[in-house]
Amino acid sequence: xxxxxxxxxxxxxxxxxxxxxxxxxxxxxxxxxxxxxxxxxxxxxxxxxxxxxxxxxxxxxxxxxxxxxxxxxxxxxxxxxxxxxxxxxxxxxxxxxxxxxxxxxxxxxxxxxxxxxxxxxxxxxxxxxxxxxxxxxxxxxxxxxxxxxxxxxxxxxxxxxxxxxxx
Amino acid sequence: xxxxxxxxxxxxxxxxxxxxxxxxxxxxxxxxxxxxxxxxxxxxxxxxxxxxxxxxxxxxxxxxxxxxxxxxxxxxxxxxxxxxxxxxxxxxxxxxxxxxxxxxxxxxxxxxxxxxxxxxxxxxxxxxxxxxxxxxxxxxxxxxxxxxxxxxxxxxxxxxxxxxxxxxxxxxxxxxxxxxxxxxxxxxxxxxxxxxxxxxxxxxxxxxxxxxxxxxxxxxxxxxxxxxxxxxxxxxxxxxxxxxxxxxxxxxxxxxxxxxxxxxxxxxxxxxxx
Numbered sequence: 001x002x003x004x005x006x007x008x009x010x011x012x013x014x015x016x017x018x019x020x021x022x023x024x025x026x027x028x029x030x031x032x033x034x035x036x037x038x039x040x041x042x043x044x045x046x047x048x049x050x051x052x053x054x055x056x057x058x059x060x061x062x063x064x065x066x067x068x069x070x071x072x073x074x075x076x077x078x079x080x081x082x083x084x085x086x087x088x089x090x091x092x093x094x095x096x097x098x099x100x101x102x103x104x105x106x107x108x109x110x111x112x113x114x115x116x117x118x119x120x121x122x123x124x125x126x127x128x129x130x131x132x133x134x135x136x137x138x139x140x141x142x143x144x145x146x147x148x149x150x151x152x153x154x155x156x157x158x159x160x161x162x163x164x165x166x167x
Numbered sequence: 168x169x170x171x172x173x174x175x176x177x178x179x180x181x182x183x184x185x186x187x188x189x190x191x192x193x194x195x196x197x198x199x200x201x202x203x204x205x206x207x208x209x210x211x212x213x214x215x216x217x218x219x220x221x222x223x224x225x226x227x228x229x230x231x232x233x234x235x236x237x238x239x240x241x242x243x244x245x246x247x248x249x250x251x252x253x254x255x256x257x258x259x260x261x262x263x264x265x266x267x268x269x270x271x272x273x274x275x276x277x278x279x280x281x282x283x284x285x286x287x288x289x290x291x292x293x294x295x296x297x298x299x300x301x302x303x304x305x306x307x308x309x310x311x312x313x314x315x316x317x318x319x320x321x322x323x324x325x326x327x328x329x330x331x332x333x334x335x336x337x338x339x340x341x342x343x344x345x346x347x348x349x350x351x352x353x354x355x356x357x358x359x360x361x362x363x364x365x366x367x368x369x370x371x372x373x374x375x376x377x378x379x380x381x382x383x384x385x386x387x388x389x390x391x392x393x394x395x396x397x398x399x400x401x402x403x404x405x406x407x408x409x410x411x412x413x414x415x416x417x418x419x420x421x422x423x424x425x426x427x428x429x430x431x432x433x434x435x436x437x438x439x440x441x
Binding site: 074 | 180181183184187188190191192193194195196197198199208209211213214217218221281283285286287288289290292326333352353354356416
């Protein structure tokens with residue numbers, strides 16, 4: 001399938017799933033998966049970084065529009081979109097010449113695990129500290145980050161296990 | 168000049184990143200400010216319309232509990248009516264005294280189409296807007312108690328700042344008349360905090376808290392909750408935990424209350440507008 005159409009559809013699908021299904025999970029009253037950030041993980045590596053930065057900002061902003069949270073999702077999604085390249089270099093040792101051939105699903109599980117876990121935890125920590133907006137209830141922020149990251153990661157790895165094509 | 172262009176060339180991604188981050192932070196700050204939040208909220212045509220569609224479907228799952236709640240409220244109202252029926256007028260004549268017009272509040276029904284309660288700053292969306300006469304700073308309640316204050320309106324939808332919002336502050340009192348300020352700490356969605364209570368006020372666990380009527384938004388005597396835990400120290404910054412009558416995670420139909428005297432009261436309080 002054409003890549004632009006594929007990522008456009010993925011964008012809409014992730015927003016709808018996040019807003020109408022996952023935002024209503026609220027396990028134990030507050031633990032929520034934020035699966036929409038996988039858009040940032042699997043967006044292809046390119047030389048120009050403007051499309052990813054802009055798209056991740058818009059993605060976060062659309063989630064914000066629905067959940068009345070100002071710009072916190074936009075802020076945190078944009079942050080991991082900016083720092084993504086750094087972690088790609090650290091975990092996969094890929095440089096500019098390798099970008100066109102890079103595919104997340106073909107990478108070994110260990111490296112992929114580090115990459116996904118790091119970005120998820122960073123995103124959730126920024127998100128919850130910004131949502132809390134004060135230094136009170138810091139333990140609440142940390143607990144929320146931990147449990148929600150676990151939830152997101154379980155969903156993500158279950159998802160790729162179920163939907164990956166076995167050859 | 169050359170150096171400047173080189174600088175922009177080198178840091179263009181970082182500068183773009185900073186620019187977008189700046190937008191995000193601005194939106195967040197404006198959202199937390201009751202008087203400025205205008206653009207990014209769920210009370211617009213697209214998000215409001217989508218939420219309305221989804222809630223039309225999901226409402227079927229709560230029909231039973233909604234009807235039970237309505238019956239409960241009807242029974243309470245019928246009982247109140249029965250207590251007042253001592254006037255000797257026969258039932259075929261209705262007394263309308265147009266000279267004495269005492270009505271102070273009008274009520275309007277609405278439906279919650281989006282409900283948040285797990286963040287520190289929560290908002291709800293309801294399916295009535297400016298077309299139905301809604302405006303900023305109106306009270307939103309249901310049969311069990313208070314829910315919030317209207318915040319942003321579009322033509323058909325309104326965003327409500329929930330009582331479960333760290334910015335919400337409202338006047339509340341005990342049945343015996345001592346009043347204080349109701350806030351929320353941001354932790355448990357069943358428990359809100361009552362502060363600024365006078366030291367001499369006798370407080371017992373289980374006492375009922377209701378709205379105080381010292382603002383132009385809420386009428387007095389609307390139920391809030393019962394005293395759940397009392398701070399052991401008897402000082403000026405004493406905090407009382409109040410358990411809400413409403414289960415904020417499970418609310419559907421609400422009433423919006425409009426104060427007909429609001430303009431008059433406001434013009435008295437701020438005579439600068441003259």
